Amino acid sequence: MNSEFVYINEVGPRDGLQNQKTILDSEARLELINYLIDAKLPGIEVASFVNPKAVPAMEGAREIIKGLVHTKGCEISVLVPNMKGFEMAHEAGAEIITVVPSATETMNQKNINMGLEETIESSCNIIKSAKSSNLKTRAYVSVAWECPYEGKVEGSTVLNIANQLLSAGADEIILADTIGAANPASVGSLFKKCVEEFDHNILSGHFHDTRAMALANVCAALAEGIRKFDSCIGGLGGCPFAPGAAGNLATEDLANMLNQMGYETDVDLQKLSEIVGYCSDQLKAPLGGRMSAWLSKEK
Numbered sequence: 001m002n003s004e005f006v007y008i009n010e011v012g013p014r015d016g017l018q019n020q021k022t023i024l025d026s027e028a029r030l031e032l033i034n035y036l037i038d039a040k041l042p043g044i045e046v047a048s049f050v051n052p053k054a055v056p057a058m059e060g061a062r063e064i065i066k067g068l069v070h071t072k073g074c075e076i077s078v079l080v081p082n083m084k085g086f087e088m089a090h091e092a093g094a095e096i097i098t099v100v101p102s103a104t105e106t107m108n109q110k111n112i113n114m115g116l117e118e119t120i121e122s123s124c125n126i127i128k129s130a131k132s133s134n135l136k137t138r139a140y141v142s143v144a145w146e147c148p149y150e151g152k153v154e155g156s157t158v159l160n161i162a163n164q165l166l167s168a169g170a171d172e173i174i175l176a177d178t179i180g181a182a183n184p185a186s187v188g189s190l191f192k193k194c195v196e197e198f199d200h201n202i203l204s205g206h207f208h209d210t211r212a213m214a215l216a217n218v219c220a221a222l223a224e225g226i227r228k229f230d231s232c233i234g235g236l237g238g239c240p241f242a243p244g245a246a247g248n249l250a251t252e253d254l255a256n257m258l259n260q261m262g263y264e265t266d267v268d269l270q271k272l273s274e275i276v277g278y279c280s281d282q283l284k285a286p287l288g289g290r291m292s293a294w295l296s297k298e299k
């Protein structure tokens with residue numbers, strides 16, 4: 001057993017809600033975010049500053065940032081796809097900016113209408129602008145293992161992109177298995193390469209549970225020293241532009257596994273379980289995580 005801290009970054013209000021049939025307005029999303037803050041999640045990605053014509057569910061990002069008053073030490077981040085999104089986020093008062101380059105040409109084209117080189121250049125420029133305003137920056141490398149359009153991604157490509165983002169000043173690199181195609185062996189080997197080059201403290205994992213391997217992938221990353229993971233309450237999730245991107249790893253399942261393994265997370269599991277029920281009611285759909293049903297019986 002060990003008592004090391006593992007940081008869970010909740011991405012439900014963004015990744016989880018961007019592709020649901022039922023759209024929650026910014027007021028409902030704010031209520032959800034406040035519940036998540038109360039459940040003591042150390043970080044939450046609360047919104048994305050994207051074109052609402054492209055992603056209607058993310059309309060109202062500005063209202064969310066403006067409406068968050070008592071964040072109780074929770075680190076609030078937002079996703080931005082381009083410089084315009086960054087400018088809007090900055091103006092709204094966002095303090096942690098997340099850029100979202102993908103590792104392949106086609107995925108960037110489909111997602112943000114830029115080629116790979118242009119995306120990296122734009123992401124680096126956003127990071128530099130954010131740093132010059134003393135904002136914290138996180139940088140995804142999406143489809144880090146496999147792209148729905150171009151297939152398997154080379155580890156060297158991911159490392160090359162990560163190096164460029166870090167040189168621009170990114171505080172954190174998140175390797176994202178956007179379509180849930182990674183497995184514990186491929187996760188272990190890519191993170192092993194990363195920790196040989198970068199400090200493990202600046203690395204994070206983002207796993208979708210499409211093929212039921214997300215928790216196993218977390219274990220493989222933990223074994224390489226990774227101590228930060230994204231997840232979504234209730235296993236919500238999916239990217240509108242990446243066919244096959246099903247739900248994310250469920251936050252309650254992740255927190256429970258980490259706690260049982262002896263890691264500290266700070267997260268209130270009982271509250272998470274209540275939030276799963278709340279989301280399920282709001283979205284009028286059952287949610288994917290396993291732990292909430294079990295926790296409700298425990299009461």
Ligand code: COA
Nearest residue numbers: 048049050051052054055081082084085100111112113239
């Ligand atoms: N937020 C809101 N509106 C934006 C924007 C942003 N970040 N960036 C551009 N726009 C608007 C422009 O003002 C313009 O509006 P208009 O039609 O009223 O004149 C329109 O979008 C087109 O601008 P352009 O610069 O040509 O953008 P684009 O068509 O190349 O679209 C994105 C680029 C990134 C804005 C768009 O593809 C998008 O929002 N994608 C969503 C990506 C996403 O959320 N993926 C899932 C998470 S990874």
Ligand code: ZN
Nearest residue numbers: 015176178206
């Ligand atoms: Zn995702």
